[in-house]
Amino acid sequence: MSPQVRNPIRISLVVFGLLMAGCVPPQTTGTAVTGVRDPSTVESPANLVGQLSNDISRARMAQVNVLSPGWFKKAESAFFRAQQNLERGNKIADIRRDVMASRDHLQRANEFAVISRTTLEDAIEAREMARNAGATSFEKEYRRVENDFLDLTRAIERDNLSYAQKNRSMVIDRYHELEVRAIKAETIGEVRTLVARAEAADARRLAPLSHDQAVTRLNDTDTFISSNPYAKEEMLSMAKEALFEARRLVVITELSNRVKAMKPEAVVLLLEEHLHSISAALGAPDMRDQEYPTQLENIIGSVNSLKSDRTFISEKNQALQSEMETLKADYQAQIDALNVRVATLEGKTREDQMAKERMARERMAAEQRLAAERKFNQLYVAVRGYFQTDEAEVYKKENQLVIRLKAMRFPVGKSLIMPENYALLSKVQKAIRTFDDPRVIVEGHTDTTGSDEVNMLLSQQRAEAVREYMIANQTLAPESISAVGYGSERPLASNATSAGRAINRRIDLLIIPEAKPI
Template identity: 40%
Template sequence: MMKSALTVIAIPLVLFVILSACATPVLQPIEDKTASMKITIEEINKFAKIIEKARQEQLHILSPHWFAKAEASYGKAKSKAEKGAAVTDIREDMADATTYLINSEKSAAVARTTLAQAIESRRLARVAGATVLVKQYDKVEERFLKLAAAVEKNRISYTEKNAPKVSEAFRDLELIAIKNKTIGEVGKVVQQAEDSGAKKYAPQALEKAQRHFSETDEFITANRYETVEMQKRVDKAMFFAKRAIVLTDLNKQLEKVTSEGTSLWVEGIIEKITFNLLARDSRDLDMDSQVMNILDSIAALQENNKLITQKLVSTQNELEETKTASNTQIQALSQALASYQSKSIQDQKTKEHILAEKKATETKLESERQFNQKFIKIQNYFRSNEAEVYKRGNQLIIRLKGMKFPVGQAFIMPENYRLLSKVQRAIGEFENPSAVIEGHTDSTGLKETNDILSRQRANAVKEYLIANGTLPVNKIASRGYGSEKPLASNATPEGREANRRIDVIVTPGFKPGKS
């Protein structure tokens, strides 16, 4: 990947230098100055794209000195062109810009090798959202930029010595960012429980909440990429933290109530339960008998559910019998075909054609039945505010309405993990599936920025699914369409919200409706 990235930038740069070096000394005076200036402006515009590509490849980070000089020379050339300066002066600045950019690429290539681990740690920290830790992040970023500058000055030994420390600093920031996004809110709720007096009114509940918080914190420290298990533990820790607050508030209220008031309150709860269970009012009995009355009513409901389940099984058996009858009919047709004796070549062809049509029909019906069953099942995975599930030919489309990204960014936030887990389950319903992740934006901002952002967001979802073992790399792709495929008008906030989306297009291993 890195090698291809170098090639993408290096080849057009080298070509530009060769053309400039060859053309400038031997270029004959052009009679038409307007045509000459037009050619120069075209060169400047082409170079602008090269500069932007270099920035995307992070040359401004990996080789800040040479990249800054390249941008400065390019800026001079552009300014002179706008003012109608001499073409020779403009091309001198363009030649300088090209030379500086090539130097920047060479230096960046060394940095990518020397700082490989630090670069990856920095990327992961940024994906985790560490940039919001402004002061801490800026300090580590400054250390990283010093290492990149040292590479430009050929101080390789200094860079190699300090790179591991910077890499570890980025790793620490990544962990802090992950914890802030996952368990950070739990810590606040635990603190809220302590502040509300849980230590006095609900000490056992508080101790349990603190223990789950600590265990989850330790798990994240040791397993920062185990997002599914991490979310389960965070949810559990949050449950006990909120429970501590509820029990604290309850015990505060009960402290002000008489013994009879407490008994009447409990009795009221039991009365509501028995009423909703359609059980008899048992408040004239002792507490154990009232509880037993509730349990007996629940047992009766469970027995009713059991009977309903048995009915469903019976219905399923009837369907199976119908299926068996249909199979018997097919077998009868097969036997009729087997008994059909054809002596002529035409008769044999007719028989083969009938057999092929029979097989194609069976395959089509079975594949369509399987696909429709899975479609209905997957629709029930998602709530209406999470996703919409459609069929399109032999493909299943999961439109993730509930997938949210920070403004202008492409990293996946923890609150999306549960939705993505449902997507994993949906994909897992099919045998040997493949998937395409499509990113879409609204029309706000620059088209080029929207195109890049949509690609990055689609790629983030793809990488998440690969990392969690949903699909192998060769079975999943991502694409970004920017604002090219809106679902609604971008003139309203509602329309723009609908257009900002991620679509997961799943293609099963078999093709429904195809032979």
């Protein structure tokens, strides 16, 4: 295409991107375009790099790295240079130069991401559905389709909308094909494996009702997928139900094998032990001398009481926060009124008064920064004391607190949080609540075992699992905690050794204290 033809397209794209950016609502996790703050409002180089790190993370969560891969790569490269200059104590001018370059590139990436979202809306949806179904497990096939998708977004970056519009249908069809394959091979395949495992343990005889229910779910799901290849939501829903029933069948069969050789009293005592351990953990009365329905009611009532108490505490905290905000506003209004009176009584001109107020604000800002640093250091020391050295590493990174969960373990290839992690996550909740309404980013990281696509998705799913656990336990409001997966992109050690790979498989939590207004 000649320059004479390309220039109007480029101008149109930029104007369209700016108009669309103006219509996009405030950024929310995974959907909106990341805002870029004016670096002149941040004073220290550490704050500049810290805020840029947050913006880069939010952009990645918003998929800007795939919607505008070229400009995002430039932004991230400039950010890494700024980070290295900060760590090495290089000139402030060099740090600011790299930060500004990164922000310029990130702004361009955001503008093209807006256009990609509009132009490739159906392709983006197909990609997400394929990934959620497990299509990344077909490493070679998925990589080919992903490269085709990136060709579309790169074409948009080159002002070649016609290429993206012409080829997006082909990419959508390939994602759909992978999605159906993934549903059958991954979800239904696992169901078949689990049912076969249960049958080998004599499930047909020991658990006939559970076996029939699991097999029926499996057959219904397989038939439905074959007959309705584009009914995405129904397929996923049925596949999840079939997988649940298959896992349940395995558990019931294994327990049936365990109790078949036991005497009736031993079976009853085992059940009683389980009920009693739950009631004891809840602090409920010992009701082993009562009928089983009464014991169950005792446990359920205790759980409901704890839920009610948690809700009450949450509502009370919200009311106190609202009251504090009101008092703060009243106090500021009184200060403003007194300042006006002082200016009037002293016969100060408006210019003198403004200069006086500016000096007072600058002094107050300096005092607040020092107070915030002191408080942050105190909280840092407190949080470090919550964890054993083999559980987590706690350190400061600019104006953030990082908790690296060394003892966090997931099943191989899964994102399910196992009960053995609850005690560690309870300490994490305590650490988060030590701060006053902070913002938290959960980062998932893997080693290089497996493909980049599988690692990226697995790290995102594990970070999301930790985020959902925190939300379910009312640690923070959903809008205050986000999750991002980095796959194997940010290793801490060499992936050439098993010890290094173990270090690289991790969950990091970034606690970002609330910035107090001056």
